Amino acid sequence: MNLNFAQEVPLSWYLILSAILFSLGVVGFLIKRNLITVFMSIELMLNGVNLSFVTFAQQWHEVKGQIFVFFVMMVAAAEAAVGLAIIIAVFRARATLAVDRIDLMKL
Amino acid sequence: MHLILFLLFAGLCLAGAINLLLQSHPINSALSLIVVMTSLAVLYLMLGAEFLAAAQVIVYAGAIMVLFTFVIMLLNASREERTLGSKAARRVGFPAVTAILAVIATVILKAQGLGAAKLSDGLTDAKGATNLEVLSTVLFTKLLLPFEVTSVLILIAILGAVALASHDGSKPEGRTGGR
Numbered sequence: 554m555n556l557n558f559a560q561e562v563p564l565s566w567y568l569i570l571s572a573i574l575f576s577l578g579v580v581g582f583l584i585k586r587n588l589i590t591v592f593m594s595i596e597l598m599l600n601g602v603n604l605s606f607v608t609f610a611q612q613w614h615e616v617k618g619q620i621f622v623f624f625v626m627m628v629a630a631a632e633a634a635v636g637l638a639i640i641i642a643v644f645r646a647r648a649t650l651a652v653d654r655i656d657l658m659k660l
Numbered sequence: 661m662h663l664i665l666f667l668l669f670a671g672l673c674l675a676g677a678i679n680l681l682l683q684s685h686p687i688n689s690a691l692s693l694i695v696v697m698t699s700l701a702v703l704y705l706m707l708g709a710e711f712l713a714a715a716q717v718i719v720y721a722g723a724i725m726v727l728f729t730f731v732i733m734l735l736n737a738s739r740e741e742r743t744l745g746s747k748a749a750r751r752v753g754f755p756a757v758t759a760i761l762a763v764i765a766t767v768i769l770k771a772q773g774l775g776a777a778k779l780s781d782g783l784t785d786a787k788g789a790t791n792l793e794v795l796s797t798v799l800f801t802k803l804l805l806p807f808e809v810t811s812v813l814i815l816i817a818i819l820g821a822v823a824l825a826s827h828d829g830s831k832p833e834g835r836t837g838g839r
Contacts, residue, residue: 561776562666565768567707570670572764574696577677579757583749587740589686589732593693596724597677600700603716611707612775616794619709620803623795626712626719627810631817633724637731638824644735650686651740 567608574601588640588650592633599629662777665706669699686737690728697721707777711792 578601581594603622610618640650647655676695683689701716768774799807 562662562706563776564774565771566666566670567703567777568768568774569765570673570703572761572768573674574677575764576757576761577674577681579760580754581681583753583757584681585689585740587686587737589728589735589737590680590689590740593680593686593689593728596693596720597680597696600697600720604700604703607704607707607709607712608777610709611777616791616798619712619791619795620799622709622712623715623799624806624810626715627814630719630724631814633727634817634821635824637727638821640731641735641825650735650737 564608564612568605571601571604571608574598574604577601586652588643588652588655589637591652592636592640596629596633599625662706665702669702669706672699673703684739686732686740687729690725690732693728694721694725697725708791711795 575598578594578596578598581597582591585591585594603625606618606622606625610616610622643655644650649655673696676692676699679692680689680696683692697716697720701713701721704710704713704716
């Protein structure tokens with residue numbers, strides 16, 4: 554890769570960044586013990602995937618990748634609204650946000 | 661210039677994501693997530709997606725994160741107690757995450773033909789229409805039906821959120837007459 558580094562950035566760096574963001578989201582999903590923070594980790598994963606979509610749209614000069622990101626954003630907005638409403642309902646019923654205590658469906 | 665901007669905002673992005681994991685108070689995590697999303701908007705701008713950068717700031721860093729901080733403050737979420745997670749998370753989860761990251765990174769680094777991004781290198785079609793024109797043309801002609809279905813989805817989500825959050829469930833004394 555003999556690139557002029559002052560002018561341009563290899564797209565693989567963007568892809569690596571998106572992979573790291575996704576992995577950090579998965580780690581957050583596993584280690585966080587607060588329901589809202591777990592939900593935020595899911596948003597982090599969505600953002601990591603969106604970055605790779607935009608990167609590939611730039612690579613292939615296709616607008617479809619960006620449109621996909623647009624739809625992912627809309628679905629994420631709907632998901633956040635419903636998810637936070639569910640969190641409020643769970644908090645009303647159990648008076649806690651700790652995932653260790655919300656284990657009614659655990660085997 | 662592009663490299664400096666990329667390193668700056670990618671670093672900000674990673675720092676915010678790691679801070680999200682390290683903070684124990686949810687409100688600090690939410691603020692770190694706002695940092696992540698705003699720096700991602702700058703990265704979108706550098707990748708030639710102006711519309712998505714604006715939408716990222718408005719929808720994600722604006723609307724969704726306002727909703728998050730609102731719920732955190734409404735529920736008065738306190739510091740989480742640290743536990744070490746479940747056994748499944750420790751034995752399967754972290755090795756799996758490491759393996760997935762390693763595989764993805766290897767594939768990306770081995771991939772041939774990946775180009776490089778320059779500043780002011782937006783998407784243009786043969787006629788020289790800008791990115792936003794191309795995107796809106798596709799969105800409102802070929803993909804009109806999915807676009808409209810998305811608005812119905814948002815409407816249903818609003819109704820569902822209202823129905824879920826307004827239901828005054830198992831509060832013993834808060835029950836008043838007919839629900």
